[in-house]
Amino acid sequence: MSHLDGNALAGVLSEVFTFDPTLARARCANCYSVDVLARAMVYVDGSAFVVRCASCDAVLATVMDGDGRRWVSLKGVSAIEIPR
């Protein structure tokens, strides 16, 4: 099957990331619990935030700033429900 390049995401992602993320509900990829991100545990590690699941402590996400750039990882989130 043929595939598109990442530019095809521009439209849908610009819609996806316009919400208040703390209100989004995320499923933890480790323990499968679902909770709003506002209830997650956030550790400040230098110039980074490490977001951990309130149920099992696993890392849900990281946000790291450096040299005027920002890296976002959602490595421990299996899916996010976005308010529409």
Added chain:
Amino acid sequence: MSFITRGFSGRSHDRDPRLPPGQTEVSDWPVLSAGPTPRVDTEEWEFSIRTENGAHTWTWDQFMALKIDDVSTDIHCVTHWSKLGTSWRGVSIDTLFEGIETSHDFVMAHSYGGYTTNVPLDELLNGQAWIAFEFDGEPLEAEHGGPARLIVPHLYFWKSAKWVRGLVTMPNDDPGFWEQSGYHIHGDPWKEERYW
């Protein structure tokens, strides 16, 4: 004009040559942590090295019976602070790898609490890295990685995994926790290898 030239050169001479570019010396020791501090009792602590040929494991008492080095070194955090002339005691990775054979060129350090970081094996050997359990003559505090942490002082300090519990050799330079999420795969402070 000459006094201006002298002023500039004087300023650069004032900078401690032990400080890599972009770093500032601190006298305290900032605590950075990506999660809750694991509290590991030395009665339960184990350290292992796993290769494609099997695993070697040491208890705390077995570890303390190994050759112990005194290490004086500078440490450099990616968040722009450096601490100069720090004093550690620990077991060198050379000592731990005596009698261990591997064809792998890379290592993933694993910590209690789940942290990981990747380092080339040849940058852990030849007196470049230790499993340290004392700082400034005192047992290493849990908030700084005790009972034992990896120290790889020639790389940024996120490579010096706190609460280390083992090294696993690997054929490829797979990225660890922060390397997956923005930090540089290698992390040489003299080259300012901070981020992707």
